[in-house]
Every structure is written in structure tokens, then in C-alpha cells.
Amino acid sequence: MERTLEFVNISKAFPGVQALNDVSVQVKGGRVSALMGENGAGKSTLLKILSGDYVPDGGCVRINGEEKNFTSPYQSIKASVSVIYQERQLLNAMSVMENVFIDDLHESKFGFLNKSELRRKTQEIIDSFELPVKPSDIVGHLSIAHQQMIEIMKAYRRDSDIIAFDEPTAPLTDREIAVLFRLIGKLKERGKIILYVSHRMAEIFQITDDIVVLKDGQLVTTFETSQTNEAELVKAMVGRDIGDTYAGIRRNDKIGDTLLEVKNLVTEDINNVSFTLRRGEVLGFAGLVGAGRTELMRAVFGADPVISGDILLEGKSVNFKSPKEAIDSGIALCPEDRKTQGLVLSRSIRDNISMPVLPKLSKRLFMDTKAEESLAASAISKFAIKTPTAEKLTLELSGGNQQKVILGRWTSNLMDTKILILDEPTKGIDVGAKAEIYQLIHDFASQGIGVILISSELTEVLNVSDYIIVMRSGRITGRLSRHEATEERVIELSMMD
Amino acid sequence: MDIAGIAKKFIKGKTFSLLCMLMLIIVFFWYFSPNHSFLSVTNIVIILNSMVLFILFAVAVSMLIISGEVDLSPGFIGTAAGATMAALLEGGTVPWFVAVIICLLMGIGFGLINAVLVNKFRIQSFIATLAVGTFLARGFSFIVSGGRAIPVRDPVISWLGTARIGDVVPVTVLISLAIILVYGTILSKTKFGRGVYLCGGNREAARLAGLNPKKLSYLLFANSGMLGALAGILFVARIRSGNLDGTNAFSFPAVTAVIFGGISFGGGSGKMLGCFLGLLIINAFNNGLTIMRVSPFWQDVASGLLLLLALTLDYISTRRANRASIPKSARRLKQEG
Amino acid sequence: MKKVVALLIAAAMAFSVIACASDAPGDAAPPVEEAQPSVNNGAGTITVDVSEGANSIGFFLDDVDPQSRRTYDVVWSFMRPMPLMQNIGDALVELEDILNVNIIHYNADGDIDALIQNIEIFAAQGVDGFIIVIDPTASERIKEVLDNTGIPYIAMLNSVRDENGRAIVPGVGLDGYQAGRIKTQWLYDNYRTYWGEIDTARLGLLNFNFSPNVDFNDRYLGALSMFQELFPGNTNIFSADGVAGRLDEQTGFDLASAILATNPDVEHWFIPACLEHYAQGAARAVESLGMQDRVLITTTGSDILSAAWDSGYDGAAWVSCIGIHALQYAAPALCALVALMNGTATPDTLWSGLRAPGDLYTFFYVELEIVTRDTYQDFFNRIRAEAGLG
């Protein structure tokens, strides 16, 4: 009987954003189906629904015609579905064999672990994965690439009917990628359903049979891999009527002198990067996840230690030991992960906005609460943050509003920000709020602030920035002005070794 | 915000439930105590007097708990400071204020040891402070006093310990109330206080927003050591000798009072007023038990149950708050995490 | 479900409060009628010493018939819950009917500051008298607080002395230094019956101590001084200070076993333990090392040993102890306090005949008698008889 997996009218919303909007996809066994689309297109939400992490608001998942709704990851594993996420869930202090057979430890009589059996079976899988690793090695001591292979082995060992890969090859070397593809081939022959999510065009065309393209939470189209080409795929992925979201931006055209110059910067994750930022310029940084863009900005911001190279702010060489020093010299960073690095969720909007300017707000001994309240009020009105009072906990805000609170913090009246670094500012935000943020970026630029925009959304970087730098594994692989930059060129540069 | 809004928020808040519990205890013991002596002026002063040392320890520990750490060493540091004080004053050569300064510096020293263990060596704060307290500080107090309780006869210190303003309110009570008032305002009104809440809520976000959680942690541990030493000095002033059991057993009740007062573990929230009310409830309760001539063994049982009740109330209120705001899936992770 | 638990705990607490309020000795709950005009303690011209009639353990009745006056409220207050303190409390309760008093128990569980607070609390409650263990580490302050209350009090166990060593509070207790000396003396007089003649050069002294406690320290010094007098030049002296551990058997066991096992050249051992818990630990250590025939243990206090003897213990090492029946403390203290409360005696006239030269008031020293397995029963019976409990 042919295996089928159907997503029927799936929709899922989070506060402020419609992640999936009535998506129906059908995938047949014995084929590798790719899920393509920009960040925030809804790919990972779809996988999380398959794995039982999220429960869909509407629609259902049908496996081999049978309707299944998973309320916990364990249920989906039991229904022979394995999803391999990017953030690995491994037991670092335990051995390879225990990790691979984590939910199915072989028991001999009265509960004892049948170690020899376990070791034999693990060795079998290791051989098929061609890994230079022994079953009793401690996972924590292995390289990231090997750890990723062990995560994949876990799914392979379960012999699930449906296996989904989410960006599996990011940390792998070419040799391991080749091994992985051979295994996927074997799984295909055994009629398994395989979902494959990746940004790497080369891989898509190498192993997938058909491609499902998602955009802004909706199904765009599906292709037979053999029938399509890269250009057509990219156009489908990003072919948004660019007109409305970006055309409407009142751009800043007064670009002044050099504001920030970074020369031969080397840190643990960056090797020898140099770039300049001019006053009023929006400098876009494109690249895949893990290209080192966040690490670069954290180094400039003084959050991570710099090994060598120097940073010139308005011509003067600076060496920030802590974020506080960077902030005092006018640099602001909106971190990539709003919840864990951006906001103090248990405190109010007012607290989060006034955080960096507390010294300026305290008269003699005490905090000037009136000044603080007016500061918060002006930020709330400037960014149209939807909230009844400034006392509302940031915990209770939508993604878009949370991002605005952070923007409000760095551009409040008491901050004389010279450089504003935005790391994935529109991640997980609905399209409407995105347009507002793009306009704000250019308003900041027109006030003479140098803006650095890091984004994995191709169209956003291309259309919002004045100048684009493309990075891959810690190095700059290309510099394009707005006019000469095209999606294909940027994708190519972001995948080039 | 209109009055009704403020009132509604106040009712739901922690302070209101503490006030209710306090009233409950006062009425209960007022009724049962022989000739209603529970509310007599002398008894109220006695209750405040019994809270003096606890207030100092609670203030020291509460700031650390808000900032996400915990400190079980102030009690032991107090004993060490008291013993050092008595040893310094024994000869009569060292003036009292020099001795006080030395003891406070010593308290800060122990606090900094705690800070280094927690920040530099990533040791969990409760086992690090327990080790520094039960061994280093206690060992130090034996060594400095040669194992005997040195009597203190310095006039100023004995005055400090026994003098009563208007022959009713002891000086030490005024000192302790002043300290909780000062630290309460620091916590709620100054930027340092705001920093404690912010670093307690999310240490990395605070760092990326220009605060310095590491410096704050060092400051708070040093302050906790200093307040512990100050409590030790007041203890010695009151009993006029460097007793070697001293304030060792005070760390646990101080943490109890802080949690009772609504300062949640893992930092981020809770006020000093709540901490004061928590202390008032516990001490009034113990005082009441003594007046009703309850055997002290039962008091041990009751104080253990009191803490469990505090934890239960904290659990119920956090659950109610959670249900209101966080989407279900995030809450499921938070609870299991 | 969780709300149910909160209610459960609250109920448990309320129950524990009410349960203990009811079973606390003496009817605590009913409000006591207005306190009488303050008892005339020692005013005026009392010269005759009512305590002259005290029998050998110090029990006496002043000429006021106890049943003719109201029941006095007496607080028995001490620092740490030790077996001796508990027994003294029970002994005081036994004397309640004879002397028509109501005993209120209080222990500060090691917190000296609370001890002082609670003197004030009880004073405010209008109690009539205190029998209190005045911890030597804070004796000045405690005495001052007691004097402020104006309520008569008797010191128990620890004597209270001013700078030049004069006893300044009437009390009943044990001379720690003397107890230490008597124990070593007894070992010296009786070791031959257990061991016969031995090479005294190869005799060792294992001397327990808990230095922060003044009373235990006195017992340690007494035992040491007597041993040095009896065996001049003998250097096999090992002190075992339990301060690094606790006041429990395990600490006694660890210290004794370490010292006994690592000094093989010492053949015989005297162990005049300052504290019963350490003696019991040492006894177990000796048994585990199989050295019962080479070690003699004695201690101050007979609560644990007498209970062990009652249940049939006949160990060869732990052979004797200073017999202490709680009545030896309770009887003289309560009688003296009753006399003070009745106004028939003043702190100055109590036991004036037994006053040590130079002392302001008499500290009544309990007679110290070493008892063994076969003499402890009739010792206790004698004490009970003398306390009028037959």
C-alpha cells in the first residue's frame, strides 16, 4: 500500500502573526519532497505540527489516509514519524549507543541493559553512516558534525515511515553530506516519505523529487524537481508583488561620511572581516543561518571578545570591553532572539524601554518616575505599540509589539544612537508590522543614524538596504550595491565556499 | 489610572494577602492570649525587638534572591563578626568604631569569597554560600575567639544593645527599621534597585542593554556579608558577649521570611514591604505561640508548616498569573522545564 | 487539588497550635485572674534563713503552707533541649502539687537572643518566678534583664559570677571543675578492681571537651588537673574537642576511635567524658575496637547510662558516672524560689550557711556521687525520698 502524508487545510496563528494560512500539501512515499520558502514562510511551523510540538488551529494531518492529531512529540514518534530539528536534543554526558537507542534501550532479563546487543546494533548503523566513531564514545566529546549525524541516526534507527530533515547539512562537511544523501536514497527505495527543508539550491536539485513552495504561510505551488530550474524556484519563493511592501518606503538618500570602519576583525567565529558604515546608510548583511553575521555584530557591540583587528568609530579607534561601553558611545543592538536576549519578560514595557538610560533618568538619588513615564509614553506613541498602559508586562505582548519595544528602547529621546544594529528585526512578525518597521529603519537613516540590517529574508535585505554584504562561515563572500544586487546573485554568494 | 483600577490591582497583589494573614494571626492570638496581652504595647515592642536581627538578614538575602541567587551564609558571618568584635574590644585598647569598621570589612570579605565562588567558578550559590558559612565563617569565629565567649564591656556598645528611646523602643529596633526603609527605597526608587530586578529577570538581556550583572552580583554578595556582620555586631551588643552559637541558625528563617513576603525564587519580582510583612507574620506567630505556652518543639513543626504554606500560596498565585497571559504551549514548557 | 493542599497545611498548623496548647503542662488557655500586687520579694527585715531546714539534697519548706496561697506560675527556661534539661522539667512538674506551682517550659533551641526576648514576654504575661539556665556567655545581660522584670529567679546549672569571680546570683548547680576532678579520682581509686596492677607509665587520658561551652570546659580542666596531680610526668594526655562535630554520639565515636586506634603504645585508658553523648560514643568505639578490658569510661550525668542500665546494659568499659537525679536540681531550686515568691526569704538569706567566702549569694552545689551499675538504683531512691516523693 502506498504511503501518503497529507496536510489538510492546516492553519496556525501566533499572537500577531498568521504562521500558516489554510495550507494543504500531499506527499507520497518513496519520494523526497523538499519544503522551500523564505524564513517565516511557515516551513518550521509545518514541521512542528507534524512532530506534535504545535497543535494546528484548523485542519489536520492524515497519514496513509488516517487522520492523526498529535498533542505531544512522543505521540508522533510512536506514530512512526521522526523530525530532525536543527537544535539537537542529545544527552552529552552519555554514550553514542545510548543516544541512538534513547527510547528503545534493549532489555535482557529482569531489566538489565543488553549492552552487547546495543553495541552490535549501534555499530551496524555507524558502519552504514561510515562514521569514525565507536558506540561507547561520549557524545559530548564528538565534533558538531558527528553529533548532527547521531541525531540523524536516531531517526534512521527508528525506521519511521515519515522522516523530516530541517536544514540537516548546515554543520556537515561534504564527505558526511555525501553519506547522508546515499542513506536518503536507501530510505527512498524502501518507500519512506521524506521531507527535506534546506536553503541550499544545489542539494535541492541533487536529491529531491518534488518541491513544495511556501510563502507568508500559504502554499504557492509545487514543482517536479526535474521540471524546474533555480531561477523559476527563486521567483516562486520570493516573487512577491514587491510593489506594495517595499515601494511605499520613503527612502533616505542623504548618505554622509564614514561613521564606522571595521578592519581585519578576527574573533572565535569570524576570520578577517572588514567593512565600513556611513552616516544615514542602511547596510544589509545577507547569508545563511550560521554565516557568522550575528557573531560579527556581537563582537562590534562588545558582547563577545575580539581576538584581533580594530574598530574605528567616527575615525577614533575604540575597543569595547562590554555592551555598556558600546551603548555609551552610541551603538545599539537589537538582538536576534527577542525573548531570551532582548527583553526582560517579567518586567513592564516602561522598565524595558528605560533600561539603557537609567543613569540619565535618576535625579540626584532617586529615579525620576515622571520623566521615565513620559519617555515610555513617547516611545509607545512613536512606534504605535498596541498597549493600554506602559505598565503591561512585555510577556503579554505580540511578537511585533515586543520588537517595537526594543526599537523604542534604542531610539528613545534620551538615547543619542549613532549606529543601530538590527538582527532579524522582522522574524515571526506579520507582513503589516514588517512594512512599518522598514519605514522606521529609513526614518532613522534620514536622521543620520547608520543602520546595519541582518536578515535571512532575501527580499527584505535587497529592498531595504542601500548596500549589501553577503557572508558565509565567518567570511565576507560578496559586496553589492542595491542596484547591482539580485536574488540569484545573493543566494549564489551565500552558498559559495 | 483611576482609583478603582489601582484598588483592584492592589487587592490582587501580594501585599493585600499578607495583610489579611497578619490580621488573621493578630485577631487569633489577641483572642486566645491571656487577658488579651498579645496587643499590649510591651508585647508589640517585644515582637519588633525579636525581628531586629531577622530584618537585617532578610534584607541581605532578599536582594540576592530577587537577582536570582541565594545566600545561606549571613547567619554564620554574623557570628564571626560578633566573635571578632568581642575579641577586638577585650583589651579595651581598640576604640569601638574601629572594631565596628573592621567587622563590617570582614563581613564584606566573606561576601566577596561567596561572589568569587559563584561568578568565577560557576558554583551554585546555595551550596557555595553554605560551604563558606558552615565551615569558613564558623571556623573563623572559633579561631578568633579561642573557643570561648569573650564578654564585651565597652560602654558605647552596651548602650547600643540595651538603650531604649523614650524607655520603650530599643535603639536596635530603630536601626533595623531604618535599614529596611533605606534598602526598600533603594530597591524601588533607585537605578541600582531597578538593576537588581532587571538582572534577576533576564541576566543576558540586561547585559546587552548596558547593565553589568557580574558587578551587581559582587556588590550584592558583599552587601549581604556586610549586613550579616552588622547583625552580628547588634547581637553582641544585645547580649554583651561573643557567643559562639550566635546568629548561625538565623539564615534559614530569613530565607523563609523572604519567600513568605512574595519574593519569588528565580528573581525578577517581589518588594521589600512584602519581606517586612512576612517577617512580621512569622515573628508575631512565634510570639503568639510562646504566649500561649506552646512547647518549642511544636514551634519547630509550626515554622516548617508555615514555610510550606508560603510556598503553596506562591505556587497558587504564580499558576493563576500564568493562566492569564502566556500561550498554552509556552506555559507547558515553562512548567516542565 | 492544589488549593486543597493549602487548606490541609493551614489546618495542620491550626491543629498543631491547638493540640499543643492543650497538652502543654498546666492549663495554659484560661485567662489567669489579675496578677496580685507585686510579690514582696525580700523587702524589709527578713533575717532568719528558712533554708536552714533543707535536707541533704536541699529540699525544704518555708513556714507558708503552699495550699493556702494561689498557684504561682513558674517558668523553667533553658538554652538547648538536652536530656538533663528535659528531666529537670519533668522533676519540677512532679513537685507541682507539693509546692502548688504551675511550671511553664521554654527552650531557646540554641538562640540566646530569643531566650532574652522570652524573659520579657513571660514577665509581661505576669509570671511569678523564673528557674533559668543563665548561659555563661551572656550572664551579665540575662541577669540585667531579669532584675529589670523585678520577678524573683533562681539560676540553674551555671553559676553567675562578676569580674572578680564572686557569685552574684543565688542558684543551684554543679561544680564542673570539681566534677572533673572527682571522675578522675574515682578512676584512680577503682581501676585496680577492673585491671589489677598496671604500668601507669603506659596509662593514657582521653579527655573530651566542647570548648565553646563553659560548663563542659570546666569539667575538662578539672579532669586534666587531677590526672596531672595523680600521674605527674605522664604525657599520654589526648584532648578530644568536639567543636568540629556536634553534641552527639557519632562525634564522640569518631574522636574516641581515632585516638584509641592510633596510639597502640598506650595500654590502658581513662576516659572521664564531660558529656554523656560523648561517653556513649566512646563506649561503642571501645567495643568496636575490642578494648573493653583496657578502657574505663565515666561521665557527668546519668540520664543515658541509667536508662541503658535499666534495659540491661552491662558493658565492661562504661562502668560508672556521676549520678544526677533531676530532683537534686529541681527540689532546692523550686523550694528556694517559692520562699522568694512568698517573701519568706531573700536572695541573701538563702543557704547563707553554705556560702563560699567572698560570694554575694550562695550557689548551692549539688552533691556529686559516682554511681555504678549496682549502686545507682538506691541512689535515685534516696534522692526521691528526700524530695518528699517517697
Place this chain on the structure above:
Amino acid sequence: MLIVGVILIVLGVPALIVGLATLLTVGNYSLSVSLVIFGVIALGLGVLSVLSNRRENIRRAIRKVVGKKEFTLIVVLAVIVYIFWMINHNYITLFNVRNIFNAAFVMGTLAIGGACLLIGGKIDLSAGSTGMMAGVIIAMLLGMGIHWITALIITLVFGAVTGLINAFFVNGMNFVPFISTLAVSSVYGGLARVMTNAQNIPISSQEHPVFLALGSTNIGVFPLPFFITIILLIVYGVILSSTKFGRRVYMVGGNSTAARLAGINPKKITTLLFVNNGVLASLAGILMAARMHSGSPSAILGSDLDGYTAAILGGVAFVGGSGSMLGVFIGIVLLSSFQNGLVVTGLGAYYRVIASGLLLIAALILDYFRENSRIRALRKARHDS
């Protein structure tokens, strides 16, 4: 490696010969024995390094052994014992070794239960007072003439119930483990003193000789209670290392999300760990009562801190997820011989207090460096890939 091996052998052999010679004749005891020890070690290392030079698998085996936490602990233990032995030769006698084990059985039994909890990511500070209560309860039961086996079972069941209570508060109501167990411990403290009126309850040797023998008989160099501790260590070692339940304890402590993904219910596992800790704590109380012939409301109260010290010394990570029973065993012996050694060498009592504190802090810092070196190795691995 070859040259080093040869040098070691050249040094080792003469030292061994001279040592043995002086031992038999001149009898300067400590010097000759030190020479013998040095000789043996040098010779052994020399032979090993020469062999490993040639055969690859021997070198890998050596590196595997040396890399383990337990190896460094054994070396530390050997050094400490050697130092104390140099100060007082009677430190290593049959009697004193037996003392070390006798002082170690309470701490050891608590360390086993404590270590299991730590590995599972929780902690229980009420073990001390549970043990004390157990001692009091069994003394009272025996006093009523109940046969010692039934009394033993009833007391162990009491321990299990205290474990359930802790589990209910920590798992059911999400209390912070160390605070809620402290509160429970204060309740037991008060109850015990109420039940016993703060008295010791004697266990008569006439009525229960067998029970008291439990505490005092010796099996070779091991006193029976410590022998029981060793058996428990072996049993728990096997359970933790090679049973399904055991591996799940590590999973729950190491990464509870990964464990949940594997269908394991962390709360069920930790509840079992709390019950196990309660039972072991009451076993410690029972053995103490047997050893001391009485149940006392002041026994064992401080020993749970010693138990955790021993576990941490033994390499159990305080954040959970790693540690072995072999490590805990070495930690127990190390801590007990350290404390015994301090007494034997006559170090002042006050300095002993500070010394045991420094030992605990050193263990915690060692734990940090051990954990840190693993993270550094991991980062280096990522850098190479």
C-alpha cells in the same frame, strides 16, 4: 615515551632494592617505606610507558583509564593517605582503617541516595532529619517489644513515605527542591523532639542482641554497616550503569527535554529517586541506632551535608546528568579518611572545621574545571570541523 620509560625503570629498581634493604635492617621505618612506594610506582610507570610505546592498544587503554574522573580521585586519596601516614604511622592500622569505615557508613548511605538525586537533577536536604526520625522510631518500636525485622520494615516504609511527601511538593507543586526539603526537615526535627521529649531512647541488649549486633559485628576489615553501604554502592552502581531505569535517571538529569522526547516521564523518575532517598536515609538512621544502642533526636542531623560533599568529591556534577557510584565510593572513603586524619594528626579542632570547608570548596572548584575542560574540548572540536 620510550626514553621516559627507561629512565623511570633505571630510577625505580635501585630505589626499590634500597627501600626493602633498609626496611629489614636499619628500620628507619618511614624513609624505607617511602622508598619502596616510590620504587614501585616508578617501576610500574616505566614498564607501562615502554610497553605502550610499542603497542597502540595499551596506550589507548592507559589514556582511557587516566582520563576518567575516578583515576584522579584515587591519586588524590593515595596522596592524602600517604601524607597522614607520614605524620602518624598508626594512621594505617587495622583498627583505624575500621574507624574510617565506621565513621563513613552514615555519610556513605546518605551519599548514595543524595548522588542518585543529584544525577537526576534534584536535591533533598531532609535526609538528615529523616534518618534521625528513623533512629527514634525503630528504638521506640523495639522498646515495645516488636521483633526487629518487622520494626526494620516499618521504619523503611516510614522513609519511603517521607520520600513521597518530598516528591509531592517538588514534582506535584513545583516547589524549589532545597527550600521545600528544608521546611520538611524542620517539621521532622520538631516532631522527633516532641515524640522523644528530647531524650535518647535506649535499645536493650538483652531483648534485641541480634539487632545491636547489626551495628557492631565486623566482616574482615569492614564493619557490618559499612559492608552494607558497600553492597548498596555495588547494587546502585549496577542499576545506574546497566539498567534501563538507571540510564533514564541520567537522561532526566542531563537533558529533561530530550528525555521527554524519548517518552520518559521525568516526574515519575524523580519521585522514585525521592522515595529511594527516604528509604536509604532511614536505613542510615537504623544502622546508627544499632551502632549506638539508642535512638537519639540529635543524631545524623548534620550528616546529609557530608553526604553531598562526598558525592561532589566523587565527581557527581551538581547540575545533574553525570557521576558514578565508583566515584561516590572513593569520595566517601576520601572524606572519611580526611576527617579521621585531621583528628589523628592532632590538628586543632577549629582548624578541622575550616579544613573540611576547604575540602568541599576544592571539590566544587574541581567540578567546575572538569566541566569547563569538557566545554573547551567541545569548542576546540567545533573549531577543527
